[in-house]
Amino acid sequence: MAALLLRTSRGLGACLRVATGCPSPSSCVVAAWSSARWPREGAVAWRTHAQVRHYSSSDKLSIDMDDKTGVAVLKLSNPPVNSLSLELLTELAIGLDKLEMNPSCRGVIMTSAHPHIFSAGLDVSEMMGKPTEHYREFWRAVQEMWLKLYGSSLVTIAAINGSSPAGGCLMAMCCDYRLMADNPKYSIGLNETKLGIVAPFWFRDTMMGVVGTRVTERSLQLGLMYSPAEAVHVGLVDRTVPEETVFEEARTEMARWLKIPDHARQITKSMMRKTTIDHLLAQRDSDISNFANFISKDSIQKSLTAYMQALRQPKK
Numbered sequence: 001m002a003a004l005l006l007r008t009s010r011g012l013g014a015c016l017r018v019a020t021g022c023p024s025p026s027s028c029v030v031a032a033w034s035s036a037r038w039p040r041e042g043a044v045a046w047r048t049h050a051q052v053r054h055y056s057s058s059d060k061l062s063i064d065m066d067d068k069t070g071v072a073v074l075k076l077s078n079p080p081v082n083s084l085s086l087e088l089l090t091e092l093a094i095g096l097d098k099l100e101m102n103p104s105c106r107g108v109i110m111t112s113a114h115p116h117i118f119s120a121g122l123d124v125s126e127m128m129g130k131p132t133e134h135y136r137e138f139w140r141a142v143q144e145m146w147l148k149l150y151g152s153s154l155v156t157i158a159a160i161n162g163s164s165p166a167g168g169c170l171m172a173m174c175c176d177y178r179l180m181a182d183n184p185k186y187s188i189g190l191n192e193t194k195l196g197i198v199a200p201f202w203f204r205d206t207m208m209g210v211v212g213t214r215v216t217e218r219s220l221q222l223g224l225m226y227s228p229a230e231a232v233h234v235g236l237v238d239r240t241v242p243e244e245t246v247f248e249e250a251r252t253e254m255a256r257w258l259k260i261p262d263h264a265r266q267i268t269k270s271m272m273r274k275t276t277i278d279h280l281l282a283q284r285d286s287d288i289s290n291f292a293n294f295i296s297k298d299s300i301q302k303s304l305t306a307y308m309q310a311l312r313q314p315k316k
């Protein structure tokens with residue numbers, strides 16, 4: 001029965017049903033986004049026609065899947081700074097879903113097409129001067145992207161080839177492994193308090209899973225951005241590598257992870273992440289309302305406006 005479940009369903013929810021012996025998908029909250037896995041006739045035909053297939057219809061995101069290695073490369077390409085707009089977040093969630101359902105796919109390397117920026121985080125303009133309904137829709141998309149990435153059963157590696165503040169750091173932290181270019185000009189961290197906003201509990205929980213409680217508390221309160229070397233020191237990044245080798249090092253690291261049998265690694269991953277995922281799933285609607293109320297406040301809108309104005313000033 002366990003083997004059957006593993007072969008027919010995908011996503012961390014499905015893995016954990018096997019691990020915990022949970023009898024029915026409907027009684028497992030994390031099962032919500034598990035999806036059909038195996039076998040799919042279309043996918044078999046697809047495999048015989050091409051080794052590398054590009055499958056993202058968006059110009060803001062490219063996804064190339066290599067059938068031979070089972071590794072997909074997901075590249076953010078939303079100029080000028082790869083900010084996470086509603087559109088890009090939606091594309092990311094769809095793309096991750098497609099990879100999850102592709103039986104040939106075992107791992108994803110996430111990186112940026114931009115030379116110096118991994119991602120500037122959430123698109124601040126999506127959080128300014130918009131109606132409440134827009135804030136609700138935007139925040140649901142942020143949650144959805146996090147659920148897909150943090151809850152992915154695939155091996156996920158972040159090849160961080162530039163700065164990665166706030167939501168950019170969140171995406172990297174969702175991955176199983178983080179490599180960062182050793183350029184001291186780059187930085188990574190959750191800087192929300194510096195914008196006068198608050199990282200929500202699931203950003204905090206994700207960070208705690210990576211660096212522990214003490215470093216998270218200090219980092220979040222002070223909105224700390226770390227250089228690559230500092231990020232390795234606190235455990236936010238696993239390794240720095242010369243800038244020009246980030247991608248190749250990510251491939252080598254991926255090969256190491258893919259030596260582990262998928263089912264054992266997936267069940268282990270889901271055991272580690274289930275509580276954090278369940279926490280958000282149980283409070284998804286109230287989290288959306290909290291965000292919409294918080295971001296609509298005049299004082300918060302003023303903080304964001306001032307932050308964006310400061311960002312637009314010529315850099316010294």
Ligand SMILES: CCCCCCCCCCCCC/C=C/C(=O)SCCNC(=O)CCNC(=O)[C@H](O)C(C)(C)COP(=O)(O)OP(=O)(O)OC[C@H]1O[C@@H](n2cnc3c(N)ncnc32)[C@H](O)[C@@H]1OP(=O)(O)O
Pocket residue numbers: 080081083117119120121122123124125163165166167168191192195197198199200290291294295308311312
């Ligand atoms: C009861 C409890 C209640 C609690 C409830 C909690 C509710 C939740 C609260 C809200 C939580 C929100 C969580 C937010 C997460 C985020 O991700 S916020 C975004 C944070 N991001 C940043 O601070 C990054 C800011 N950008 C930079 O630091 C730099 O731009 C860069 C990325 C390092 C790149 O630098 P550089 O190459 O020098 O480019 P710039 O010249 O600075 O920028 C180019 C243009 O891009 C614009 N821009 C930059 N970042 C963003 C962005 N994040 N969004 C939108 N636009 C951005 C920048 O303004 C420039 O624009 P122009 O001047 O018009 O060209």
